[in-house]
Amino acid sequence: MDLLSVPTVLQNAAILTVILALSGYFITSLSAHMLARRRDKLDLVNKRINEFYGPLYVASEAGNIAYRSLLKRQGKEKSDPILDSEMAEWILWMTTIFTPLNDIREKVIIENAHLIIEERMPQCLLDFVTHVVGYKAVLAKWANGDHVERRSTIGWPPEFDIYVKGSYAALKAEQSRLMHSATWRLYQRLRSRNRQ
Structure with a gap:
């Protein structure tokens, strides 16, 4: 050389x-930037599941199961008009089961609306809250002994359950995808090494 x-x-x-x-x-x-973005996305997805869509989903599923159980108990297959002979049981189920579940869902929607996936509030959520508000007037009349009205004047929005179930499933899939990606697993391994 x-x-x-x-x-x-x-x-x-x-x-x-x-x-x-x-x-x-x-x-x-x-x-590090990619991992931070993924962590932030996962945090948001977890928050949406834990504070909005998860509670809505569980309360909705419980309400649907209870409603189907009531219909079966009454020998019905669909929501027929409530007969005078069914009124006492309807009031019992509304005040002890359906209203508490509706109150949970209404509170979640009102207090955590910032967690909705869409840019605008879905109409079915607004329709649900309006339905619940309508029942509050009916329940007040029942408390005063007036049983002429049997249901909320604002009907149940059928799109509500579809929306809640679909959104919850989509968020759970996104959560799984974010948690099981190769980058995320690497991040978790590095994080556990740093703790040791």
């Missing part, structure tokens, strides 16, 4: 070292 070529080799090695260091820095920085 020629003595004149030694500085060139050293310069090339230094340049290569700097390039590798910068490349490593950018890759690490990009990876």
Whole structure:
């Protein structure tokens, strides 16, 4: 090796070292940024599930099961008009089962509306809250002994259950995808190493 070529080799090695260091820095920085974005997305999905769609889903499923059970008990297959002979049981189920479940859902919608997936409030959620408000007037009349009205004047929005079930399922799928991606698993491994 020629003595004149030694500085060139050293310069090339230094340049290569700097390039590798910068490349490593950018890759690490990009990876950290991607992991932070994924973590933020997962945090939002978890919050939406835990504070909005999860409680709506559970309360809705429980309400649907209870309503089908009441219909079966009455020997009905669909929501027929409530007969005078069924009124006492209807009031009991409305006040002890359906109204508490409706109150839970109404509170979730009103207090956590910022967690909805869409940019605008879905109409079925507004229709549901309106339905519940309508029942509050009916319940007040029942408390005063007036049983002429038997249901809310604002009907049950059938799209509500479809929306809640579909949104919950989509968020659970997104949660699973975010938690099981290769990048997320790497992040979790690195995080557990740093704790040790």
